[in-house]
Amino acid sequence: MAKIKDTGLIQDEPLIFEQGGKGRKGYSLPRWDVEVAEAQSLIPTQLLREELIGFPQLSEVDVVRHFTRLSQWNYGVDSGLYPLGSCTMKYNPKVNEEIVKMSGFSNIHPYTPEDLSQGILKLMHELQSFLAEITGMDEVSLQPAAGAHGELAGMMMVRACLEARGERRKKVLVPDTAHGTNCSTSTIASYQMVEIKSNEKGVIPSEKVAELMDDEVAAIMVTNPNTLGLFEENLGKIAEVVHRKGGFVYCDGANLNALMGILKLGDLGVDVVHINLHKTFSTPHGGGGPGAGPVAVKNELAPYLPIPVIEKDGEIYRLNDDRPYSIGKMRAFYGNFGVLVKAYAYILSMGAEGLKRVSEMAVLNANYLMKKLKGHYHLPYDRPCMHECVFTDRFQEKYHVSTLDIAKRLIDYGFHPPTIYFPLVVKGALMMEPTETESKESIDRFIETMVQIAEEAKEHPDLLRQAPQRAKVRRLDEVLAARKPKLRWTGNQ
Amino acid sequence: MQDFNRYIPHTEEEIHKMLDAIGIRKLEDLFQTIPREVRLSKALNLPEPLPEPELFHHFQRLQTPVMSSFLGAGAYHHFIPAIVSSLVSRSEFYTAYTPYQPEISQGTLQAIFEYQTLMCQLTGMEVSNASLYDGASSLAEAVMMANRVTRRKKVLLSQTLHPEYRRVIQTYIDPDQQEIILIPYEKGGGRTDEKMLFDLLNEEVSAVVIQSPNFFGVIEDLRPIGEKIHHLGGLMIVGFSEPIAYGMLHPPGATGADIVAGEGQSLGIPLSYGGPYLGIFTTQERFVRNMPGRLVGETIDLDGKRGFVLTLATREQHIRRERATSNICTNEGLCALMATVYLSCLGKEGLRELAMMNLSRAEYTKKIISLIHGCKVNFTGPTFNEFVLKIEKDPKKVLEKLKKEKIIGGFPLVKFYPELDHHLLVTVTEMNKREEIDRWANALERALKG
Numbered sequence: 001m002a003k004i005k006d007t008g009l010i011q012d013e014p015l016i017f018e019q020g021g022k023g024r025k026g027y028s029l030p031r032w033d034v035e036v037a038e039a040q041s042l043i044p045t046q047l048l049r050e051e052l053i054g055f056p057q058l059s060e061v062d063v064v065r066h067f068t069r070l071s072q073w074n075y076g077v078d079s080g081l082y083p084l085g086s087c088t089m090k091y092n093p094k095v096n097e098e099i100v101k102m103s104g105f106s107n108i109h110p111y112t113p114e115d116l117s118q119g120i121l122k123l124m125h126e127l128q129s130f131l132a133e134i135t136g137m138d139e140v141s142l143q144p145a146a147g148a149h150g151e152l153a154g155m156m157m158v159r160a161c162l163e164a165r166g167e168r169r170k171k172v173l174v175p176d177t178a179h180g181t182n183c184s185t186s187t188i189a190s191y192q193m194v195e196i197k198s199n200e201k202g203v204i205p206s207e208k209v210a211e212l213m214d215d216e217v218a219a220i221m222v223t224n225p226n227t228l229g230l231f232e233e234n235l236g237k238i239a240e241v242v243h244r245k246g247g248f249v250y251c252d253g254a255n256l257n258a259l260m261g262i263l264k265l266g267d268l269g270v271d272v273v274h275i276n277l278h279k280t281f282s283t284p285h286g287g288g289g290p291g292a293g294p295v296a297v298k299n300e301l302a303p304y305l306p307i308p309v310i311e312k313d314g315e316i317y318r319l320n321d322d323r324p325y326s327i328g329k330m331r332a333f334y335g336n337f338g339v340l341v342k343a344y345a346y347i348l349s350m351g352a353e354g355l356k357r358v359s360e361m362a363v364l365n366a367n368y369l370m371k372k373l374k375g376h377y378h379l380p381y382d383r384p385c386m387h388e389c390v391f392t393d394r395f396q397e398k399y400h401v402s403t404l405d406i407a408k409r410l411i412d413y414g415f416h417p418p419t420i421y422f423p424l425v426v427k428g429a430l431m432m433e434p435t436e437t438e439s440k441e442s443i444d445r446f447i448e449t450m451v452q453i454a455e456e457a458k459e460h461p462d463l464l465r466q467a468p469q470r471a472k473v474r475r476l477d478e479v480l481a482a483r484k485p486k487l488r489w490t491g492n493q
Numbered sequence: 494m495q496d497f498n499r500y501i502p503h504t505e506e507e508i509h510k511m512l513d514a515i516g517i518r519k520l521e522d523l524f525q526t527i528p529r530e531v532r533l534s535k536a537l538n539l540p541e542p543l544p545e546p547e548l549f550h551h552f553q554r555l556q557t558p559v560m561s562s563f564l565g566a567g568a569y570h571h572f573i574p575a576i577v578s579s580l581v582s583r584s585e586f587y588t589a590y591t592p593y594q595p596e597i598s599q600g601t602l603q604a605i606f607e608y609q610t611l612m613c614q615l616t617g618m619e620v621s622n623a624s625l626y627d628g629a630s631s632l633a634e635a636v637m638m639a640n641r642v643t644r645r646k647k648v649l650l651s652q653t654l655h656p657e658y659r660r661v662i663q664t665y666i667d668p669d670q671q672e673i674i675l676i677p678y679e680k681g682g683g684r685t686d687e688k689m690l691f692d693l694l695n696e697e698v699s700a701v702v703i704q705s706p707n708f709f710g711v712i713e714d715l716r717p718i719g720e721k722i723h724h725l726g727g728l729m730i731v732g733f734s735e736p737i738a739y740g741m742l743h744p745p746g747a748t749g750a751d752i753v754a755g756e757g758q759s760l761g762i763p764l765s766y767g768g769p770y771l772g773i774f775t776t777q778e779r780f781v782r783n784m785p786g787r788l789v790g791e792t793i794d795l796d797g798k799r800g801f802v803l804t805l806a807t808r809e810q811h812i813r814r815e816r817a818t819s820n821i822c823t824n825e826g827l828c829a830l831m832a833t834v835y836l837s838c839l840g841k842e843g844l845r846e847l848a849m850m851n852l853s854r855a856e857y858t859k860k861i862i863s864l865i866h867g868c869k870v871n872f873t874g875p876t877f878n879e880f881v882l883k884i885e886k887d888p889k890k891v892l893e894k895l896k897k898e899k900i901i902g903g904f905p906l907v908k909f910y911p912e913l914d915h916h917l918l919v920t921v922t923e924m925n926k927r928e929e930i931d932r933w934a935n936a937l938e939r940a941l942k943g
Contacts, residue, residue, distance in 0.1 A: 027843035076588030104556020110767030119555035288826030290769030328664030333767025351542030354497030
């Protein structure tokens, strides 16, 4: 066999540790204008290190080529439709990326005196009030770094508020359609999770909640719209039941993209909600963060917000640490400011009318997709959806083709697959969220592809089982990865 | 047509076609499952939408003036090579989600694998996760992990640990189930008081958390502490806020650390008013199944070709749900990529030289301070790029005077340490040129006289 393969543009690219060599240099430091300190005379020798074993030595060109090559093996929203359900992979406006790089934001130290950082504090204060308005809540903390972090802050506030009332409740109700984070958050917040079964319509029945609700239950955690893409139509009634027994309603706001300007969660009796700015408010997901998960509360929970709280006193903005009931701090400093800037820019670009349009088009796209794919794929809950819809592989089972195969075949057609095998209540789930930034022709192309894949499942099922064939790698051995974990390069040591 | 339609492609004609296909007449009908009485009847109260040119103008006015700064205290001003921003701005990286579908996410996955390797090399540890939110929450996760591993509930925190990190750990810990005890610092040296630590240490202690260089900038001597902790069956957690120091300092892994957790902002990530930053988390192989956060592992595909996947997911919330090791889902992926590009660019020699330059500039600063009347370096312990300065005048007034000369002169420690009410934490990095340091020293001298 030839030594070099004709891989076309999908070239193989070694690890950074496997290239370059001694003496190659890719950095440029400021000029030396002070005497070089004698480390050995200042710091005891046993506290000094000899060399950075294994560290790369590359030129700037090497580094640029390396990461450019890596980027070409990736698929992002800019590459095409990314219908990953519950992730709201909408277009990330470029102007927001430019704004956040402005020196007066990117180079500002978090301990800059408040009188110098009034513009920054004003921005954060306004974003808080925008988010409060959109969700129908009273106060907001921008501190949590992601959705799950916001959940934890929210549940800690619930715990603190109950403790202030002299109550130590033990349980949290979580529906079987919930994100995994809801379950783990309740454990970390020292609660025991009690699962509620959703009904045949895919929503939580209020009678079930009434049965389970007692004075041991601190809160119910609900995602609305839920992970089946359905509106929790009983939430108003559920909130009444929960409140009557002194509990709180936590809403996971991951799916807020369906509701802006349509309804306010606060009007449904929600006491605390987190908002994923990296979903609804267009900030990019970054291949796994950074996101931001601000948490919004009603007045009763406001004293417990994490510190500092940004306050407006006349025309002056302040960071207030002096909040005796606060749960404390969720992280150092004030939040993922860079992400907050982008979300604020997005809201300013859209305005009230634009955000409502976002929700309308997101829901229109999802219903259109659902209608067109129905019949080709099994639709377990055949009723109007919100921003996403869930299909299954039941029709394809008889050809011994699974959800995983369908997902991998989509890659061969140049699409990112939907969320698969979630929510857990649906066997073989394919959860699709097109978002409002996809045009009709983009969705039509996806629909045609999905229909063709359904045909292939009948006629040429191997095309699906062997997929993907046209990606950087074929299916990967995940069992091997977990059985013999190799989590770092140890090459030449 | 409104400006916001630039992000929403639908034409009126398409909307009608789609409504027809669905079998409804108007957009409002899409929301028929929402009870009518809770639907909004009036528009949200938000400002009028701004077109792109006005948007730029709006933000220009909100910027904070950039000044000469000697602030550090957990967030550091370092030079970021142009290629960092250029490469992480490739939208195949930043507009992707968490790499759930490995065949079309090999770029993100290989980069994280490289990140994990670099973090192990930097901290001298065996395993790194794919990142957590920031240094503070990373340490809080480390404490929870130590309690899981040791099944003990008492944690000792050094008072020289960044006060905001301490506060976050305190927030994460349930006081009914776990206990936190503070270890004071040595008044002369500025290090954790070893004697007090040894007095407090016993077989109930799950972990001791020490930061090095610590909040006062002083380098701690970890090895003897680690030995003593291990003797009693507890874990040593080493925190940090300035990883550039590991370009020259002994890595915590070589001093007996069981978990190393801290802030990676210095590694090519902008100050950005406190975030997004990078929570670094490394540990020893024997603890891998107790770790929080995502992990990327090497494997092969059907053709035997090398590839990378998310692995050991049975620790995580989306699989293990209420029994997960952490609730983290979205982490700081792009910041981890920034650190990977940054360290690839600096490399072995660059990081060392950069560390030397930070040390040298801070030492130069100490030297010229010794000539100024009315101030002195407060602690005797060895430091890296920041140190505590004691001044005779009220720090608040002195800082105000410096501010008038467009200098942010340091961080007043009284905010976190009431007893250090005449003390400033002064940070000097490679960004503070000699002439800037001289200007700061002159302004300080005038302020201390006047």
